[in-house]
Amino acid sequence: MERYYQQEIECASREEITKIQNEKLVKQVQHVWDNVPYYRKKMEEKGLKPEDVKSIDDLHKLPFLSKADLREAYPYGLLGTDLKNCVRIQSTSGTTGKRVVAFYTQHDVDLWEECCARAITAAGGSNEDVCQVSYGYGLFTGGPGLNGGSHKVGCLTIPTSSGNTDRQIMFIMDLSATILCCTPSYAAYLGERMKEMGLGPNDIPLKAGIFGAEAWSEEMRHDIETTMGIKAYDIYGLTELSGPGVAFECSAQQGMHINEDHFLAEIIDPDTEEVLPEGSQGELVFTSLDKEAFPLLRYRTRDICRLTREKCSCGRTHVRMEKPKGRSDDMLIIRGVNVFPSQIETVLLNHGYAANYQIIVDRVNNTDTLDVQVEMTPEMFTDSLGDVEARQRELVDGLKSMLGIKAKVSLVAPKSIPRSEGKAVRVIDKRRI
Ligand code: DLL
Numbered sequence: 001m002e003r004y005y006q007q008e009i010e011c012a013s014r015e016e017i018t019k020i021q022n023e024k025l026v027k028q029v030q031h032v033w034d035n036v037p038y039y040r041k042k043m044e045e046k047g048l049k050p051e052d053v054k055s056i057d058d059l060h061k062l063p064f065l066s067k068a069d070l071r072e073a074y075p076y077g078l079l080g081t082d083l084k085n086c087v088r089i090q091s092t093s094g095t096t097g098k099r100v101v102a103f104y105t106q107h108d109v110d111l112w113e114e115c116c117a118r119a120i121t122a123a124g125g126s127n128e129d130v131c132q133v134s135y136g137y138g139l140f141t142g143g144p145g146l147n148g149g150s151h152k153v154g155c156l157t158i159p160t161s162s163g164n165t166d167r168q169i170m171f172i173m174d175l176s177a178t179i180l181c182c183t184p185s186y187a188a189y190l191g192e193r194m195k196e197m198g199l200g201p202n203d204i205p206l207k208a209g210i211f212g213a214e215a216w217s218e219e220m221r222h223d224i225e226t227t228m229g230i231k232a233y234d235i236y237g238l239t240e241l242s243g244p245g246v247a248f249e250c251s252a253q254q255g256m257h258i259n260e261d262h263f264l265a266e267i268i269d270p271d272t273e274e275v276l277p278e279g280s281q282g283e284l285v286f287t288s289l290d291k292e293a294f295p296l297l298r299y300r301t302r303d304i305c306r307l308t309r310e311k312c313s314c315g316r317t318h319v320r321m322e323k324p325k326g327r328s329d330d331m332l333i334i335r336g337v338n339v340f341p342s343q344i345e346t347v348l349l350n351h352g353y354a355a356n357y358q359i360i361v362d363r364v365n366n367t368d369t370l371d372v373q374v375e376m377t378p379e380m381f382t383d384s385l386g387d388v389e390a391r392q393r394e395l396v397d398g399l400k401s402m403l404g405i406k407a408k409v410s411l412v413a414p415k416s417i418p419r420s421e422g423k424a425v426r427v428i429d430k431r432r433i
Contacts, residue, residue, distance in 0.1 A: 002251060002314050005121040005153065006114070009261050010316045017317065020261050022055040024289035029053045029062070031080060032295050038077045039065070039297065056264060059287065060275055064298045070240065071098045079103055080295040091139040092239045102239050103293035109148065111290065115237075115245030115259045116149025122250045122257075122314070123208040123233045125179050127154030132175075134168055134182035134190075135213065136422050137161040141243025142213055146181040149245065155179065162186060162421040165193050176205040184216035184224065184232075185424035188355055191227035192419075201229025210235050212244055214423045215326050215342045219349030234323060240299055241288055247321050252313045255320030262289055265319060266298070267307055270328050281306050283328060284321065302328045304340075332361055332427065334368045337405050341426045344407075347398040348374050351391075355424075356417045362430040370407040372399065378414050 004010050012020075032039050033050045042063040043049070052061060070078065079086075081103075088104040104112070125131060131150040135142025143161055150157040158171050162182065168190060171177060180187065187209055194204060206228055212235035221232050236256050237246040246263050247256035258265050267282040268275055276282045284301045288294075303324040312320060326340040333339070341359055348357055356375040361368060372395070376383075380391065388411055395409040 003121045003124060003126065004316075005118040010118060010257070010318065012261075012317055014317065017260055018056065021264055021289060024261075025056055025059065025264065025287070026050075026053060028287070028289055028295055029297070031292075032297060035080045036078055036295070038069070038073050039063075059264065059266065059298070062287075062298050064273065064285065064300050065296055066300045067100070067302070070100050074098050075101050078294060078296070080291075081105060081293050086293050089139075090141045090144065090239055090243060100239055102242070104242075105292045108242065108291050108293050111262060112145060112242035112245060113148030113152050115242065115248075115262065116145045117152035118149075118259065119210060119233070119235050119245050119248030120146070120149050120153045120155065120179065122248055122316075123179060123210050123231070124251075125150075125153050125155055125208070129153075129155040129178045130158065130175055131155035131179040131181065132158040132160055132168070132172060132177040134160050134162055134180060134186060135244075140422070141237065141239050142181075142183070142422075145237070145243040145245055146210065150179075150181075165190060165421075169194055169197065169199075172204065172206060173199075178205060178207045179210065180206050180208075180228075180230070181210045183213050183420070183423055184211040184220055185214065185355065185420045186422065187211050187224050187228075187232070188220065189419040189421070191224055192354070195227060201227065204228050204230075206230045208233060210248075212236055215324055215330070215340075216355075217342055217345045217349060218323075219346055220355045223349065223354060236321065236324065238301060240294070240296055240301075241286055242291065246286070250312065250314035250316055254312065255308060255322050257312070257316045257318040257320055258307075260318045262291075263287070264289055265307060265321065267305075268300075270300075270302075270304075278307055278309060281325075284324070304328055304331075330427070332359075332370075332429065334361060334370050335405055337403065339370070339403050339405070343402050344372060344399065345426075347395065347402050348372075351395060351398060353377065356419070357426065358417055359427045360430065361427065368431070370405065371410060372407050373410045373412050373417065375414050375417050376411050380411070381414055 030050045086103045092100045133146045137143030209232045233249040235248045237244040247258040264287040266285040270283040284303045305324045358373045360371040392409045399407045
């Protein structure tokens, strides 16, 4: 039986949802106009006043915000309330440029944790469950978000944070954890380690996993599910909007329901910024409808995906987003061809490899090179050299038909590619160095 954390809102009719969104948007635009001079200036530049936005039909009139705006306004420029009303910050890992610092009032924290509670409940969680949170705790939103959601649901929460893999497994086994929350790459690593320890799917007490924070393929989902004997649910979010729980998967596993009473989603063409019709692939843009401290309007996520409003068998009515294919800034342009790491992952896993791979891009004599290094499984490792060469050729062909370009494939020894306890680093692009 499907469980809901807040059934009334999660299964509300379209009319009810639109009414809530209209009311919240009008209020939010006024709030931002009154309290965020940075955005007010952007509205003024477009000749806009708050009264020009009467409903969600007027959303398109509002200016966009991008990561560049967040950097420019760092640290307080987009703050929507007095600092004395804020109780928390979280921050992105900031691999490129300045970190993003997001602020929260207590209301914002509650709203965020409620979204995570919806996700845990959709994965079958209740106060009977033991939920191990193996996302990093600290500035990263994964640990704190799922921790708060787990408390709200009433699960016994094990706040292991990431790392110390054998201790993670000890807690799962000794305290009979039923729900595991971590990145999909860490889940795959935990599964690999459990297998080595002789633990099969029937020995492992887990029943569900809530995995997100990075792109992962359906093939990887299948591998994790069979290794651990669980159902693996996707969860999406970003620090700028709160953290995990902006969208989450239900039992149907056909895309993630966006918490539309808090986050209004649009898909735009990333080049022209034109809003695209439902079902088109493009960049996901979000407006936070009721956050107080860090209220972003029309924030460009750079995540590429599609939205659908088709009826979902779980009974939830909120719009669904497909698994993001990757970020527009993760997309590699190799010899003029757009390549997403997730496409490469699909080919590798379809050929029987695990998701232990690295993509190395370089430029030699003015030509881009694409080198895919993938670990052999222990069984393959005993193959003869001729077999290994045949396997490499098979992968080169598979990649050619998926990507349309030729890649070099190097099969490497098991365990030679570093494992990740958080978000995996899949791409090394030497061209930018
Ligand atoms: O990754 C929040 C999060 C924590 C989500 C735990 C889910 C679970 P950031 O570090 O700010 O926040 O990174 C946000 O990660 O724009 C996407 O590109 C990517 N991302 C997040 N979830 C998914 C997912 C957290 N399920 C960025 N699938 C986003 C694909 C995802 N990409």
